[in-house]
Amino acid sequence: MLEITRLSKRYDNGTAALAGIDLVIDPGRIVAVVGPSGCGKSTLLRLLAGLERPSSGTIRLDGAPLEGPSPKIGVVFQEPRLMPWLDVLHNVAFGLPRRMPARARTAMALRAIARVGLSGFERALPKELSGGMAQRAALARALVTRPQLLLLDEPFSALDARLRARLHAEVLRIWAEDRPTLVLVTHDLDEAALLADLILVLSGPPGIVRAVYTNDQPRPRDPRSLSFQMLRARLLETLSACEHAAA
Amino acid sequence: MMPSAVETSLAARAAALRAASPLKLPPALFGFLLPASLALSWELAAFEGWITLRLLPPPSAVAATLAELAQSGELTRHLRATLFRVGSGFVLGVAVASVLAALTGTVELLRRLLDPSIQALRAIPSIAWVPLFVLWFGIFETPKILLIALGAFFPTYLGLESGIRAVDRKLVEVGRIYHLGRVGIVLRILVPAALPSWLTGIRGGLGLAWMFVIAAELMGASEGLGYLLIDGQMSGNAAIILGALFLFALLGKLTDALLVIVIRRATAWQDSFVRGA
Numbered sequence: 269m270l271e272i273t274r275l276s277k278r279y280d281n282g283t284a285a286l287a288g289i290d291l292v293i294d295p296g297r298i299v300a301v302v303g304p305s306g307c308g309k310s311t312l313l314r315l316l317a318g319l320e321r322p323s324s325g326t327i328r329l330d331g332a333p334l335e336g337p338s339p340k341i342g343v344v345f346q347e348p349r350l351m352p353w354l355d356v357l358h359n360v361a362f363g364l365p366r367r368m369p370a371r372a373r374t375a376m377a378l379r380a381i382a383r384v385g386l387s388g389f390e391r392a393l394p395k396e397l398s399g400g401m402a403q404r405a406a407l408a409r410a411l412v413t414r415p416q417l418l419l420l421d422e423p424f425s426a427l428d429a430r431l432r433a434r435l436h437a438e439v440l441r442i443w444a445e446d447r448p449t450l451v452l453v454t455h456d457l458d459e460a461a462l463l464a465d466l467i468l469v470l471s472g473p474p475g476i477v478r479a480v481y482t483n484d485q486p487r488p489r490d491p492r493s494l495s496f497q498m499l500r501a502r503l504l505e506t507l508s509a510c511e512h513a514a515a
Numbered sequence: 516m517m518p519s520a521v522e523t524s525l526a527a528r529a530a531a532l533r534a535a536s537p538l539k540l541p542p543a544l545f546g547f548l549l550p551a552s553l554a555l556s557w558e559l560a561a562f563e564g565w566i567t568l569r570l571l572p573p574p575s576a577v578a579a580t581l582a583e584l585a586q587s588g589e590l591t592r593h594l595r596a597t598l599f600r601v602g603s604g605f606v607l608g609v610a611v612a613s614v615l616a617a618l619t620g621t622v623e624l625l626r627r628l629l630d631p632s633i634q635a636l637r638a639i640p641s642i643a644w645v646p647l648f649v650l651w652f653g654i655f656e657t658p659k660i661l662l663i664a665l666g667a668f669f670p671t672y673l674g675l676e677s678g679i680r681a682v683d684r685k686l687v688e689v690g691r692i693y694h695l696g697r698v699g700i701v702l703r704i705l706v707p708a709a710l711p712s713w714l715t716g717i718r719g720g721l722g723l724a725w726m727f728v729i730a731a732e733l734m735g736a737s738e739g740l741g742y743l744l745i746d747g748q749m750s751g752n753a754a755i756i757l758g759a760l761f762l763f764a765l766l767g768k769l770t771d772a773l774l775v776i777v778i779r780r781a782t783a784w785q786d787s788f789v790r791g792a
């Protein structure tokens with residue numbers, strides 16, 4: 269269970285990025301966070317990742333307050349952020365504790381690589397990977413510790429539409445295997461409606477929760493279905509209201 | 516369409532021309548083309564009596580002088596002395612520079628404390644230290660090795676320090692996500708990421724180490740290639756000077772080439788425009 273209570277963030281330069289977010293997420297849910305650019309989506313994710321400290325409020329994961337990065341949490345950013353000097357295998361193994369025996373590290377890394385469909389590219393360097401492959405490797409690195417909370421910050425936004433669709437299917441397949449809680453920041457409403465159980469619309473800055481939509485359509489979802497289109501239309505409406513408010 | 520007979524024979528001749536052209540030489544040999552032809556014309560000019568032999572002895576005379584020195588064991592002694600000085604000074608300079616740069620590159624407080632002074636010292640031409648070094652350490656090995664170390668120090672320091680400061684903050688964040696401590700981030704992210712810039716600095720340091728060994732040996736030495744230079748000047752023997760210059764060129768180029776091989780291997784992961792650049 270992920271509990272976010274009155275979470276606020278003001279950066280050192282005075283920018284108020286989040287102003288009192290309250291949210292409870294049941295384990296194993298997929299949550300999409302949408303909102304206009306600059307409304308604090310990345311800030312929320314970075315707070316969850318332990319990369320930033322809240323100015324006030326708390327985050328609890330299974331009751332324990334979150335303080336700094338945790339092995340229970342995996343993160344994928346918009347950029348793959350692979351170490352350019354390490355091959356795929358070692359980039360993925362980078363996510364594992366050093367004190368683990370080398371054999372076990374390799375075995376776990378190989379499994380994660382297989383899960384994202386990169387088998388055969390273990391020895392490839394990042395410069396030899398396409399954008400989609402690099403992002404898969406980043407996903408494998410985040411998955412290798414089998415985190416119970418997976419944070420994705422616009423991970424597919426740099427990819428073309430077809431590749432994105434394929435990765436959506438793969439993320440759902442991987443999620444179904446050990447059902448981590450998944451928080452996905454996106455500006456793609458179709459992506460949100462396709463993947464998420466819960467869709468959070470933020471407005472800001474400073475970011476506040478504008479609306480929460482539950483989406484209980486069974487998976488796989490058909491983007492042409494009436495319920496999908498209606499959800500999408502409501503999202504769009506809320507979002508443009510946010511953008512007008514910001515402008 | 517079938518190529519005509521004329522076209523075929525033209526193509527064959529073009530291919531033959533291409534095969535005969537010097538561009539076909541292995542690239543390593545290609546670099547020897549210019550010095551080899553220069554040496555040859557020089558030899559010819561000496562043979563024809565167009566140049567003063569005493570001031571500009573031909574390559575054959577230089578080679579003979581070197582062979583003579585080699586036979587008497589003198590050459591080994593001089594080479595060993597110079598190589599020892601360059602080697603120990605270079606290693607010392609690179610080691611101290613690397614530790615200091617790792618510290619100033621990663622600890623903001625140390626950078627503010629030390630970096631301005633280091634940059635100020637850099638502004639002093641290193642040769643200007645010679646009188647002070649001699650005063651402090653005498654004229655034997657210590658001041659020579661220190662001077663060479665000083666030469667290797669600054670390029671290495673700058674290379675690593677600027678390399679660390681240029682590392683993508685986003686990669687450092689990945690280290691934080693995976694619980695790397697300060698030392699872990701330095702060793703597993705900053706050092707590898709800064710490696711290309713560091714190695715480039717070390718390469719510059721090697722060049723300066725060779726430059727400074729001459730300065731060091733000119734300030735008084737009883738052996739070494741620099742001593743040979745002075746010896747040749749004193750005895751009016753240009754062949755010895757030219758021989759020493761030739762050896763400097765050879766050793767400098769050789770050690771640089773070795774370092775380039777190391778650099779290529781260590782930075783093969785870089786996505787650069789020219790391979791190994």
Ligand SMILES: Nc1ncnc2c1ncn2[C@@H]1O[C@H](COP(=O)(O)OP(=O)(O)O)[C@@H](O)[C@H]1O
Pocket residue numbers: 279280281283284285303304305306307308309310311312473
């Ligand atoms: N490190 C930072 N320092 C200061 N201000 C920041 C920083 N990161 C983000 N901001 C500001 O906080 C607000 C929210 O940013 P962000 O969370 O990146 O939004 P989003 O991801 O929704 O586009 C923006 O106004 C942005 O300029």
Ligand SMILES: [Mg+2]
Pocket residue numbers: 309310311
């Ligand atoms: Mg963002």
